[in-house]
Amino acid sequence: MAHVARELDLNAYYGPGTVMDKMNAVPGLKTSTAFFLFLRANLVVNPSAMSTPNMEPASSNRLPPPSPSPLITIDPPSNPVPDDLPPLSVGILGSETDKVDALNLVTDSIAQQRQSASYHLVFHPYLLAVLAVALGIAYQWSWRIKQDLGLALMLHSGVIMTYLLGIRYVTGQYIQVAESMKWNWMVSEDGEEDTVIGVRFGKDLIGALVLRLEPNSSLFGKKRNRNSMLRGGKGLIRAWTVKLKYRHKGVGIDMLHEAVKVTREKCGKDAEIGFAQEHANSTMVLPEVFNGPFRKDEQRAAKTLEKVLGEWEGSKRRRKL
Secondary structure, eight states: OOOOOOOOOTHHHHOTTTHHHHHHHSGGGHHHHHHHHHHHHHTOOOGGGOOOOOOSOOOGGGSOOOOOOTTOOOOOOSSOOOTTOOOEEEEEOOSHHHHHHHHHHHHHHHHHHHHHHHHHHHTOHHHHHHHHHHHHHHHIIIIIISOOHHHHHHHHHHHHHHHHHHHHHHHTHHHHHHHHOOGGGGBOTTSOBOEEEEEEETTEEEEEEEEEEEOOGGGTTSOOOHHHHHTTOEEEEEEEEEOGGGTTSSHHHHHHHHHHHHHHHHHOTTOEEEEOTTOTTOOOOSOGGGOHHHHHHHHHHHHHHHHHHHHHHHHHHHHHO
16 A cells, blocks of 8 residues: 655655745745645645545436426416316307397497497597697686685586486487387398308307398399398498407407308309498497497408408319319
């Protein structure tokens, strides 16, 4: 076994009183002396610590399995899809009860126009200008002339309340339009009932579309059955609505696809389909200058129908190929 030096004794090599005395004799070497004393004290080696190192490769079986990093966490989805989610179905409504529920959805959509119209009127620039003038007159008379703070607050509050109540009164006519819609609205002049397409989420009816299939005008006056007269006819969408909480989720587009399918099956593969000019939400109780939001809704609905028809034409061309 190799000899291990347990202490480094400088005096053993240079003789007693030789190194340390000479180093301490120079004042500048006192720091070096302390360093050598520290080095000497730490050069003591424990013999038990000296052993032959194991140079054999470590077995891979001894390695612990890798563990996931504690810094990486996977959060569960915020809105997990429940396992008992009700099915979503689209189809023609046959029973009278279902058709009544669909008609109620249509009347609700008409009544909801009151809210949209009221919101639009409150912030309409024409009416805001009138409100500003009325508030200015109230300020001039109550504060500049009378200099009465209580009177000023009362007049300003009264002007604002009159403004809001006037808007509520004018838009209240939409409620009357909704209440005037009855069952006979879904019956044509020849006594045929409109086709009603509905979307069910489980047992709840969440969307309704009223489709009127008009016969071929060239066959009027001829004795033919209803199905033969529909060949070459067209489809008119007279109502198209979805419950508020289910809007902008693709439910309305599904009903448009079903309406195109029914029209093409009954009236021919090239039958036209569009929105009726006098649809359920076409009645405007306000002057035309205030109907901007509703006209934009009609334009969006027409563009959506054009997109659906384009998808049908594309699928028909692919089938031919």
